[in-house]
Amino acid sequence: MVLQLRLLGTGTPTPLLERAGACYLIECGDEVLLFDCGPGAVRRLLQAGVAPTQVTHLFLTHLHYDHCNDYSYLVLSRWDQGAGRIPDLAVCGPLGVGRMTSLLFDEDGVWGPDLEGRTRHGGSQAIYQRRGGVLPRQRPQPRVTEVQGGASVPGSDWQVTVAETRHCQPHLHSVAYRLDESDGSVVFSGDTAPTPRLTELARGADVLLHMCHFLNGEEGDSRMSDCCSGHLDAAQTAKDAGVCTLVLVHLTEQLLAPGLRERMCAEAAEVFDGTIIVGEDLLGVPLTTGPVVPAR
Numbered sequence: 001m002v003l004q005l006r007l008l009g010t011g012t013p014t015p016l017l018e019r020a021g022a023c024y025l026i027e028c029g030d031e032v033l034l035f036d037c038g039p040g041a042v043r044r045l046l047q048a049g050v051a052p053t054q055v056t057h058l059f060l061t062h063l064h065y066d067h068c069n070d071y072s073y074l075v076l077s078r079w080d081q082g083a084g085r086i087p088d089l090a091v092c093g094p095l096g097v098g099r100m101t102s103l104l105f106d107e108d109g110v111w112g113p114d115l116e117g118r119t120r121h122g123g124s125q126a127i128y129q130r131r132g133g134v135l136p137r138q139r140p141q142p143r144v145t146e147v148q149g150g151a152s153v154p155g156s157d158w159q160v161t162v163a164e165t166r167h168c169q170p171h172l173h174s175v176a177y178r179l180d181e182s183d184g185s186v187v188f189s190g191d192t193a194p195t196p197r198l199t200e201l202a203r204g205a206d207v208l209l210h211m212c213h214f215l216n217g218e219e220g221d222s223r224m225s226d227c228c229s230g231h232l233d234a235a236q237t238a239k240d241a242g243v244c245t246l247v248l249v250h251l252t253e254q255l256l257a258p259g260l261r262e263r264m265c266a267e268a269a270e271v272f273d274g275t276i277i278v279g280e281d282l283l284g285v286p287l288t289t290g291p292v293v294p295a296r
């Protein structure tokens, strides 16, 4: 099966037109997996040519809004357009994602009035039936699994493994994911400071998507470096884990100023001698790097 990886959102909590919140797309045959679903993720999904109804699985690394703000939009738009013809979304996330889902979609939840109207009002029922739906209309019920470090989630032709990261504990649970499929392996760091748990998870992977929130050496506040990673942290983890390709994501605009981007890559390359890619929204990332093709 051909596994395809595309970056949908490579930004941070800072709103930027060119960088959506964290979101990464894996297409694996008929299954479409999203890793995180930050602000703007659903729009980027459409730009990538994928409809929300095609998404089968969502993996959330943690519940910071820049990683999950489009969760309800994905669930609602997928449910609305799917008109009862597709299974509910399978969702994996850290402790807390079950409560968030209940607070959003239960009868007395945030979207209670919307869902009441769309399932009970005649006009909404008419649209639903035009889309192929059959009454009575059911509410969305994402199939949520809360995961912790050491868990593994089996798919049809793939497996996802979980490791706890080092981010905002004890206030917020956070995990990283590794996807293994016969075509290759991809690791999503989520947000984290360096931790041997992530290094172990990423051991021998083809691609490591790693947070890069600052330049090491320029960030003097240990409160930041205790919960997030810089370019050299990402490079060191990539080296220690022996991955082939490191993709820097979760990038601030300050890091990408002319000259700094080049410095970031050059310094990271002194630590990690594999392929280094600076993430961009909608960039397709090859699982293996091919030979250099001469210019024509």
Ligand SMILES: [Zn+2]
Pocket: 062, 064, 167, 191
């Ligand atoms: Zn975070």
